Amino acid sequence: MAKVATREAYGKTLAKLAQENKNIIVLDADLSGSTKTKDVKNVAPEQHYNMGIAESNMMGVAAGLAASGNTVFASSFAMFATGRAFEQIRNSIGYPHLNVKVCASHAGITVGEDGASHQTIEDISLMRGIPGMVVVCPADSVEAAEATKAVAAIDGPCYLRLGRSAVETIYDENTIHFEIGKGNVLHEGKDVAIIACGIMVEAALKACEELKTKGYNPTVVDMHTIKPIDKDLLVKLAETHDLFVTCEEHSVIGGLGSAVAETLSQYAPRKVRMVGMKDVFGESGTPAELLEKYGLTAKDIVNAVEEK
Known part of the structure; x- marks a missing residue:
């Protein structure tokens, strides 16, 4: 598309x-x-x-x-x-x-x-x-x-x-369901939950396909609303998922990763790993170059899941 x-x-x-x-x-x-x-x-x-x-x-x-x-x-x-x-x-x-x-x-x-x-x-x-x-x-x-x-x-x-760059179309305009405060489960799996927002949703779906070839079957969630975060969905996922990987084109400080970690730590403690900007500023470059350099690709999500 x-x-x-x-x-x-x-x-x-x-x-x-x-x-x-x-x-x-x-x-x-x-x-x-x-x-x-x-x-x-x-x-x-x-x-x-x-x-x-x-x-x-x-x-x-x-x-x-x-x-x-x-x-x-x-x-x-x-x-x-x-x-x-x-x-x-x-x-x-x-x-x-x-x-x-x-x-x-x-x-x-x-x-x-x-x-x-x-x-x-x-x-x-x-x-x-x-x-x-x-x-x-x-x-x-x-x-x-x-x-x-x-x-x-x-x-x-x-x-x-909103973003500057053109991004892949994920949803069908005839079937999309959007509700503020309710995340969308795009792929149902077990053990590992990948929680993404913005352009990182596409990367999460690509990572999911690669992880399947490695024996994983992750759940992928588009958490489009960072506030109010979908507490009920996160707590429900915690019943069957031991690891949460958050993905955002934003600092890991104060964004989606923080919101997910804050919620889980209070209501259903689980291990959380964050894919995002690691307390650094960016620099000039093409979007693809920058996403690669700062670890915001499908490969980086896969690495976060496999990290020991």
Whole structure:
């Protein structure tokens, strides 16, 4: 199937939602071509505002519009949306629990040649630390479309993490089931549970196929919602799985791995190994080169399972 970036699906889906609901207001920090909110501008220009290169101000405006009864989508690169504007998201959006959806693109190291200054590997940690903030990281374009609809339908602050690069399509748009806070089991197995989010779901499925040739039969879960994490699914898996391997295009500190480990340690202690960025910054390079260098490939997942 064709490769499509999650940001592409976000733009197209948001444009449809804006046409259906005039209370949806979309803000962008002068990156509408990259974040794809230009799709909204093309069909509903009165609902799209370019706030300029002023992300902190954009979040303040988003808070005001949400307090006035609107559903607000605020987009920029993940580095600037969650990093530069963290205080405004925390105090102006999170604290009053306003209906703002921070939908950030170009997350993770697959921003590639833009380098470490633009490669956000702390954003999930930052956003899941804000009380009441929902955090979602879709695996492909089909799931990104469903996630966009889902965050639009709930009241309250959400963080939707999107990528720059085109990714393989995993889901069928006619059969996908997406529910915030409920992980999707993509392959049922035993003993080893691979819990992944975002682009690492594809890598997890590839690792699963290789592991089968080595005598393993892992369960693979797309844990698209990092917060609230699917506690019930993790506890259920712990009944038949002794090892959990988490996979994320994010730091192993504060992201999906931390969320899984926190849950299991409290309710069903099991061994957890984490595939992710190991407390280092990235560098400039192609997405494929960077994923290889920093250990975010199917091979690295296989190695984590086989580690003694």
